[in-house]
Amino acid sequence: MFAEELHTDAFILLAAILFIMGVVSTKFSARLGVPSLVLFMLVGMIMGSDILGIVYFDNAALAQMVGIFALVIILFEGGLQTKWSSLRPVIMPSLSLATIGVLITSGTVAVAAKYILELGWLEAILFGAIVGSTDAAAVFAVLKGQNIKDRISTTLEAESGSNDPMAVFLTVAMIELITLPDANIFSLIGSFFIEMGLGLVVGFIAGKLAIKALNSINLDSSGLYPIFALAFALLTYGLTAFLHGSGLLAVYVLAIIIGNAEIVYRHSIFRFSEGFAWIMQILMFVILGLLVFPSELFTWDISWKSLLISAILIFIARPIAVYLSTIKMNYTHKEKIFLSWAGLKGSVPIVLATFPMLAHIEGSQLIFNVVFFVVLVSCLIQGATVTNLAEKLKLNGPQKVTPIHALELLSLGKTNKEIVGFEINSDSVLVGKKILDIPFPEGAIINVIIRKDQVVTPMGNTIIHSGDFLYLLTSKQNKPRLKQLLEEKRHEVYQEVNKSS
Structure with a gap:
């Protein structure tokens, strides 16, 4: 052949x-x-x-x-x-x-x-x-x-x-x-x-x-x-x-x-x-x-x-x-x-x-x-x-978790909007806060929350938990500010408060 x-x-x-x-x-x-x-x-x-x-x-x-x-x-x-x-x-x-x-x-x-x-x-x-x-x-x-x-x-x-x-x-x-x-x-x-x-x-x-x-x-x-x-x-x-x-x-x-x-x-x-x-x-x-x-x-x-x-x-x-x-x-x-x-x-x-x-x-x-x-x-x-x-040899680190869920997105074409995914760690400043109390950049909104493989519809009084995976819609211009907010840690906020006092 x-x-x-x-x-x-x-x-x-x-x-x-x-x-x-x-x-x-x-x-x-x-x-x-x-x-x-x-x-x-x-x-x-x-x-x-x-x-x-x-x-x-x-x-x-x-x-x-x-x-x-x-x-x-x-x-x-x-x-x-x-x-x-x-x-x-x-x-x-x-x-x-x-x-x-x-x-x-x-x-x-x-x-x-x-x-x-x-x-x-x-x-x-x-x-x-x-x-x-x-x-x-x-x-x-x-x-x-x-x-x-x-x-x-x-x-x-x-x-x-x-x-x-x-x-x-x-x-x-x-x-x-x-x-x-x-x-x-x-x-x-x-x-x-x-x-x-x-x-x-x-x-x-x-x-x-x-x-x-x-x-x-x-x-x-x-x-x-x-x-x-x-x-x-x-x-x-x-x-x-x-x-x-x-x-x-x-x-x-x-x-x-x-x-x-x-x-x-x-x-x-x-x-x-x-x-x-x-x-x-x-x-x-x-x-x-x-x-x-x-x-x-x-x-x-x-x-x-x-x-x-x-x-x-x-x-x-x-x-x-x-x-x-x-x-x-x-x-x-x-x-x-x-x-x-x-x-x-x-x-x-x-x-x-x-x-x-x-x-x-x-x-x-x-x-x-x-x-x-x-x-x-x-x-x-x-x-x-x-x-x-x-x-x-006890050289294991934290378990690497890859979300088993997927979010299929339609092309946004030439718009300046983008959907980003972010996992909330236990030391995040957002843990325990209601969505309405979080100072998101203008135009940034949470589309969906994945919590323990369950889909949670975000509302104003929804509280963010450790381990939540957030999908957020934001403009490309505000993406750096959004990332800074999402990555902020509790101890960093505590240090800033001590400095100001």
Whole structure:
């Protein structure tokens, strides 16, 4: 059926089957205790030529392109969800893990690969560089919705979102040293700092421009705003890469800036990005699963070598990197154990493993197969036990509650009105107050209150309770004032009263 050419109708049918299997597998992943991304890869492997034989796929260049495109979307969605208040205290340890930590991990694994895989030193260091980084897609997927302490989860998310430049630099640098004997290591090091700097600068500028554009333009449909925001992510990556900077870092910085700003149709942008990120995650891991041939992967020679390298990576290289790169950064022993265990490998190492294949480096197929096996082991063992380990180490934070209700809104077109949602915490100044006593900005009204999954019709004498979820209609001009009122805490009011007295 797909031997020579994948016709349009057959391609659409296949895509539908793959997406349905991918979505359904997320339902079983929680019950089986297996991260969904592992099931996505298994779907690809099963559909491939070695098992069902439905699709024959060995195009490493296409897999690399899809993988990088998917990573842009995943990093964008992850950055949108990152709160600056949680990120700011962990910037230094995250950057230390993303740079020094990756170097230590890569170097330790390189020594193991040299003797276990019998590679040359340059090829062994290349292997270490490929598996040295923590994967953003895997970390975001495993930690999403889990009630792990913000400081720890944010450290991992920031590390995985910012360590791709180091992994890409090391991989490309080693490939150049292998293929171009006259390559200058010092110029390569200089280019790394230029790439990082360009990524930060372009990402910051693009983020500010995106906020201004989103809040200034009046589009006929609210559904266009998420696409507009996503277009900025793709533009940021493309422009930064064109300037020889780190496009992935730029996208992550852009997303953090947008996610922590006041933007119109915020809820729509977040939900669309989340859905699209899931689509790209399914597509990416299915394609990566198609790219591997189980008959070559699960041989005794590959299996025992990969398991040994995985053990060294998980139990030696990553812990050493965490403990050395977080010295004097106020992390407890339990927190360092968790950071060591949660250094998941995922799509980035597999995508990077296609680089040596495209450069026709000797032993590149062996490197790819072992990297894929290592990723499977990491996802199956570490990914499936992250939550349980957090509980045993007592690193759980407050339960993250996502409202199960939804409010579908019609597009407001070019009006200057917007509906915002806000959850009332126990320390809010509004708790216990009647609606008529709350000094809302002019024109701001409460449309509906969700209280313990029940809809409450707001009246003047309705009292606000802790845990209430409010949907409010306000003008775009008064939105900052409304937000300030909603976020006001009791202790802040008490301090103001003491100052005035």
